[in-house]
Amino acid sequence: MAKKKVKRMDGYDVVIVGGGPCGCVLANDLTKAGKKVILIEKGGNNLKGLGSMFGMTNGEHMEKAKGSVWQKTIEGDGVVIGTGMGGGSYLYAGIVGMPQFEAFDEVGMDLRPFLEEAKRETWVSKTPDEFIGPQTRRMLEVCHKLGLPFEPAYRHIKFDKCEYGCTSAAFGCKRHAKWMGYYAANEAAERGATLQIYTDIKEVIVENGVAVGVKGKGVKDGIDYEIRGKLVVSSAGGLGSAMIARSAGIMSAGNMLFGDPSISSFALLPPGTKGSFYEHGTSISMMDDEHGCLFSTTVTWPRMFWSMYQLMGTGGIRGAVKTFREFPRIFSIFNKIHDAGIGQITWDGRVSKILTNEDDQKMNYCRYINTKIMTEMGCDPSTIHHTLSRIPGGMTFGHPGGTCSVGTVVNNKLETEVKNLFVCDISSLPGAPSRPPVLTLVTLAKWFVPQLLGRLNAS
Numbered sequence: 001m002a003k004k005k006v007k008r009m010d011g012y013d014v015v016i017v018g019g020g021p022c023g024c025v026l027a028n029d030l031t032k033a034g035k036k037v038i039l040i041e042k043g044g045n046n047l048k049g050l051g052s053m054f055g056m057t058n059g060e061h062m063e064k065a066k067g068s069v070w071q072k073t074i075e076g077d078g079v080v081i082g083t084g085m086g087g088g089s090y091l092y093a094g095i096v097g098m099p100q101f102e103a104f105d106e107v108g109m110d111l112r113p114f115l116e117e118a119k120r121e122t123w124v125s126k127t128p129d130e131f132i133g134p135q136t137r138r139m140l141e142v143c144h145k146l147g148l149p150f151e152p153a154y155r156h157i158k159f160d161k162c163e164y165g166c167t168s169a170a171f172g173c174k175r176h177a178k179w180m181g182y183y184a185a186n187e188a189a190e191r192g193a194t195l196q197i198y199t200d201i202k203e204v205i206v207e208n209g210v211a212v213g214v215k216g217k218g219v220k221d222g223i224d225y226e227i228r229g230k231l232v233v234s235s236a237g238g239l240g241s242a243m244i245a246r247s248a249g250i251m252s253a254g255n256m257l258f259g260d261p262s263i264s265s266f267a268l269l270p271p272g273t274k275g276s277f278y279e280h281g282t283s284i285s286m287m288d289d290e291h292g293c294l295f296s297t298t299v300t301w302p303r304m305f306w307s308m309y310q311l312m313g314t315g316g317i318r319g320a321v322k323t324f325r326e327f328p329r330i331f332s333i334f335n336k337i338h339d340a341g342i343g344q345i346t347w348d349g350r351v352s353k354i355l356t357n358e359d360d361q362k363m364n365y366c367r368y369i370n371t372k373i374m375t376e377m378g379c380d381p382s383t384i385h386h387t388l389s390r391i392p393g394g395m396t397f398g399h400p401g402g403t404c405s406v407g408t409v410v411n412n413k414l415e416t417e418v419k420n421l422f423v424c425d426i427s428s429l430p431g432a433p434s435r436p437p438v439l440t441l442v443t444l445a446k447w448f449v450p451q452l453l454g455r456l457n458a459s
């Protein structure tokens, strides 16, 4: 039998697997520091379909599962993860969550000096006044009256390029107003980094207990690849990095998975009142660290999406029809909770994740506060509906991570038990961020660059 051809690529200072926000920023900053870098991504490097619901579900930017537009847990809930050069930042809403440094302090990592640079790089800015619509402004007043400290949200957005009321932030921003890892990766390429796309990494090459490269398969060309370098960094995200670590014999990887599940509440404003869906989405928010919840006005998505979403909640089919019909006066609030890290990645790469009673309590707290706000806004209480967590498909986990966490799989230099194999992404966080994680991740990547440079200089 003819021997299968292997394409060998060698001589890199750093081999990075995964083009999410972490991988892209690492590649760019290491290249700026003069290092020879290869960034390997199993998806493509394009902006095809950006800005449309169908474009986002064509498999180029979001991981699909058989019979579903996104991945599912074994229990039937949604796991939404991005793919391609940019990873999750293609489809994130661009909401900023300020890093919680205390969790890193506990493991001896001081990220603070890197925050300002990360903010600049990811275009962090406060939602300007003119992007806060009339109902949202009224909600702000109502919340302050109720003692809820909502404030204009920080976003990874250049508002001078953004359009008020745009409904496509989470389908990818075609106006180039929302920061994406894609920009950092392509800047790295202009500086000389190699972007190796459509290459799915299956295995870390470990020789004498040291990582020396990776093996993978071309998604389009079917070619076997062997890519070698001095240091190997997995930035393949919450699911990908766990599988990569396991391929190197690290059996502790793949546990402690969190997902930051989201829920929503809907209600009808009095007849004749224009609802909040015509206004700019996620323009005000409140991080409630005491209760481990995030509150925000809803991401603006088209009518059909919200109507379908109602099916997952107390509204059922009638709620879905009503949401579609009464869309002009719908008012909605969006939440995320800081869930327990008790999920797992199975041996074949599937996700198993259930909620604890404490998670449920946090969600009920959100529903309670949402109801208070909606009632105060004048919504008819009989029209208030919430999405549910205890029905299959009722949950979506948009931030799966924690599966290679600091203190369990990596040490506080982000190195695994296999020398020269590191993990830097959402999987290496010390616990659920309980807030949108991209700013934390980019801050972590910026913190990690000098560590890697020190290691390269010492070798």
Ligand SMILES: Cc1cc2nc3c(=O)[nH]c(=O)nc-3n(C[C@H](O)[C@H](O)[C@H](O)COP(=O)(O)OP(=O)(O)OC[C@H]3O[C@@H](n4cnc5c(N)ncnc54)[C@H](O)[C@@H]3O)c2cc1C
Residues within 6 Å of the ligand: 017, 018, 019, 020, 021, 022, 023, 040, 041, 042, 043, 080, 081, 082, 083, 084, 085, 086, 087, 088, 089, 091, 092, 093, 094, 095, 096, 097, 170, 199, 200, 201, 202, 235, 236, 237, 238, 239, 240, 241, 398, 399, 400, 424, 425, 426, 427, 435, 436, 437, 438, 439, 441
């Ligand atoms: C709908 C949605 C909305 C969100 N909204 C926000 C928000 O408003 N604000 C915020 O801060 N965060 C938000 N997030 C979360 C955020 O996008 C993710 O947490 C973040 O992208 C994780 O970054 P990462 O670098 O860890 O990895 P990822 O972004 O997951 O990227 C990992 C990359 O690695 C690649 N990969 C995986 N395995 C392999 C392999 N074996 N070989 C090669 N490549 C591989 C993947 O294709 C992917 O491109 C949202 C997420 C979703 C899904």
